[in-house]
Amino acid sequence: MRALIFDVDGTLIDSVDFHATAWQKAFAHFGHEIPFADIRSQIGKGGDQLMPVFLSQEEMKTESKALEAWRGDYFKRNFLPKLKPFPHVRELFQRVLKDGYKIALASSAKGDELQVYKEICQIDDLLDAETSSDDAEESKPHPDIFLAARKRLGEVSAEECLVVGDSPYDAEAAGKAGMPSIGFLCGGFPKDVLEKAGFQKLYQDAADFLRNYDKSPIS
8 A cells, every 4th residue: 555545524524414404505595305314325425426316407407506506605604614623634644644655635525625624634734635526527436536636646556545535435436446445434424334335444533543553454
């Protein structure tokens, strides 16, 4: 293993419920009443993959751009200032770099949101590469974002990249990219769902991974 590629929402930052609420509000604004739990189960996908779960093809043509823009604005105004990192994210990154691994971020968030996330986690100075939804034609569970991250890491093969995520869509995307993956439970997805999706090992969060670092797949 030569590099770790981290998802961000639900993996490094406690943001899944906020994203689900913003999507629910956006759908309701456009006349679609959708249960919170149904939307939350789709968080981890980008908007291009999430919206078709709840909208018809015709609604996607007429509403998707405006709906996603409304969601983004609502999220930034109401929730972005409230986001907090999970414990010991920076310390984990420092340990990974100390051991000679490269680090990349691969998020379904927009580029401007990702910049704020880096500041929240205090990891901007600890990264070798990053990609957002702006760098991928299709978001997770498609592999585009992870493949773009690997490319930016330089001479590193897919097999040498360990993906760290919190959703089944991270595991699916990693598998399609030919990358091994481990999962964090802090994003709120059930353990059995994450295991079925393909994560090789599960930890509670960054702090748990750091505590068990010497027994982890990269030790």
